[in-house]
Amino acid sequence: MPSRTSPRLDARKKPRQARALATLDAIFEATIQVLLTDGPYRLTTTRVALRAGVSVGTMYQYFPNKQALFYALNERYMDTLAEKVETTCKARHGIPVRQMVEALLTTYWNAKMERPDVTQALYRAIAELDNGPLIEAFGRRVDAATTTMLSSASDAVFTDLPGVNLTLLTTIFGTVRNVFERNLPSTEAEAVREQLLLMCTAYLEAVSAQRTPGANPAALRCGCDAAATAS
CATH class of the missing domain: 1.10.357.10 (Tetracycline Repressor, domain 2)
Incomplete structure (x- = not known):
C-alpha cells in the first residue's frame, strides 16, 4: 500500500512586524469562530479569510491549507x-x-x-x-x-x-x-x-x-x- 503524503504543516510566512502579527491574530480568532459555528470538516481557508477580513491571497501567504x-x-x-x-x-x-x-x-x-x-x-x-x-x-x-x-x-x-x-x-x-x-x-x-x-x-x-x-x-x-x- 503506498504511503500517504502528509500535508505541509509549517506556516509559509513568519510574521515580524506589528501589522503582520495583528493579521495573524485575526486569522486565528476567525479560525476559532468558524470551528465553533461550522465544525472542522466544513471549515475552509476561504471562510476563515472572509471572517478575518483578509484576502484569500493574504491567507495563503501564511497557511497553504487548513x-x-x-x-x-x-x-x-x-x-x-x-x-x-x-x-x-x-x-x-x-x-x-x-x-x-x-x-x-x-x-x-x-x-x-x-x-x-x-x-x-x-x-x-x-x-x-x-x-x-x-x-x-x-x-x-x-x-x-x-x-x-x-x-x-x-x-x-x-x-x-x-x-x-x-x-x-x-x-x-x-x-x-x-x-x-x-x-x-x-x-x-x-x-x-x-x-x-x-x-x-x-x-x-x-x-x-x-x-x-x-x-x-x-x-x-x-x-x-x-x-x-x-x-
Missing part, C-alpha cells in the same frame, strides 16, 4: 499553556506538596477555562490534524517542570518520581478534557475540580515518603529503595 492553519493554532495554544505551567512550577519549588498540586491544577484549569470556546474549538480540530509532535513537545516541557518541582517538595519524596508525575498529569489532563467533552455546566465543572484536587493530593500523599527537616532527598530515596529491595 491543516497547516490548525497546526499553527494548536502550536500557539500549547506553547502558551506550557509557559504557564513552567512559570507556576518554578515559583513553587521547596513548598509542601499539597500546595504544589493545588497551584498546578489551578493553573491548568484556569488556562483551559479562560476561554472555553478556544478549548472547545481545538478539541474539534484534533480529528483533522496529526499533532503528535506538538503533544510530545508539550509533554517534555511540562514533565520537566513538574518533576523538578515535585522533587523539591519540603515534606515528601517520591522513589518513582517519573511514574508518579506521569500518573498525576494524566489524571489532571484527562479529567479536564472530559469536563469539556461532556460540556458540563459551571457548577458541576467546579465540583469536579474540587474532587480532582482532593484525589491528586491524596494520591501524592499515599505514594510519598515523609521528608524529615534537613534530610538529603537523594539519601532518602536511596534509603527507600534499599528498604523496598530488602522486603
Whole structure:
C-alpha cells in the first residue's frame, strides 16, 4: 500500500512586524469562530479569510491549507499553556506538596477555562490534524517542570518520581478534557475540580515518603529503595 503524503504543516510566512502579527491574530480568532459555528470538516481557508477580513491571497501567504492553519493554532495554544505551567512550577519549588498540586491544577484549569470556546474549538480540530509532535513537545516541557518541582517538595519524596508525575498529569489532563467533552455546566465543572484536587493530593500523599527537616532527598530515596529491595 503506498504511503500517504502528509500535508505541509509549517506556516509559509513568519510574521515580524506589528501589522503582520495583528493579521495573524485575526486569522486565528476567525479560525476559532468558524470551528465553533461550522465544525472542522466544513471549515475552509476561504471562510476563515472572509471572517478575518483578509484576502484569500493574504491567507495563503501564511497557511497553504487548513491543516497547516490548525497546526499553527494548536502550536500557539500549547506553547502558551506550557509557559504557564513552567512559570507556576518554578515559583513553587521547596513548598509542601499539597500546595504544589493545588497551584498546578489551578493553573491548568484556569488556562483551559479562560476561554472555553478556544478549548472547545481545538478539541474539534484534533480529528483533522496529526499533532503528535506538538503533544510530545508539550509533554517534555511540562514533565520537566513538574518533576523538578515535585522533587523539591519540603515534606515528601517520591522513589518513582517519573511514574508518579506521569500518573498525576494524566489524571489532571484527562479529567479536564472530559469536563469539556461532556460540556458540563459551571457548577458541576467546579465540583469536579474540587474532587480532582482532593484525589491528586491524596494520591501524592499515599505514594510519598515523609521528608524529615534537613534530610538529603537523594539519601532518602536511596534509603527507600534499599528498604523496598530488602522486603
